[in-house]
Amino acid sequence: QVQLVESGGGLVQPGGSLRLSCAASGFTLDGAGVGWYRQAPGKEREGVACIKRSDSLTDYLNSVKGRFTISRDVTKNVLYLQMTNVKPEDTAVYYCAATSNSNFCPRVGDQWVEYWGKGTLVTVSS
Numbered sequence: 001q002v003q004l005v006e007s008g009g010g011l012v013q014p015g016g017s018l019r020l021s022c023a024a025s026g027f028t029l030d031g032a033g034v035g036w037y038r039q040a041p042g043k044e045r046e047g048v049a050c051i052k053r054s055d056s057l058t059d060y061l062n063s064v065k066g067r068f069t070i071s072r073d074v075t076k077n078v079l080y081l082q083m084t085n086v087k088p089e090d091t092a093v094y095y096c097a098a099t100s101n102s103n104f105c106p107r108v109g110d111q112w113v114e115y116w117g118k119g120t121l122v123t124v125s126s
Contacts, residue, residue: 001025002024002114003024003026004024004096004116005025005117006020006022006096006118007020008021008120010123012086013124013125014086014125015085015086017083017084018086019083020080020096021079022078022081022096023077024077024078024079027098028074029077029079029098032098033050033053033101033102035047035048035106035113036050036070036094036097037094037096037097038090038092038095039095039119040091045095046061047109048107049068049069049107050107051070052102053099053100057105058070059105060107064083067083081094086124088124091123091125092122093122094119094120094122095117097113098113100114
């Protein structure tokens with residue numbers, strides 16, 4: 001049974017840092033395309049960062065480039081999103097996602113996402 005369980009969300013001040021984790025079970029992260037999405041109140045879900053299965057290339061939403069870093073620990077089977085210099089507009093529920101599609105990086109659209117976590121809330125506020 002495939003499961004994705006996020007953790008690490010919380011309240012953080014603007015300019016601060018936070019690391020989100022997504023523990024995967026039922027499949028191995030290095031055998032999947034994986035990514036992070038977020039949904040802010042009243043807004044549509046958007047892809048934040050991803051790692052493509054075929055070549056492990058990463059891709060980021062423009063507004064988080066240089067501030068967020070996606071990575072995975074294949075020995076622990078955990079996906080991470082390191083968030084630095086956070087801004088109030090980063091406030092959202094963050095979801096991890098996975099796909100078996102080799103050429104889809106789970107960020108631009110979500111049509112190939114097969115598995116979702118339940119999300120973790122990040123609030124950026126002073």
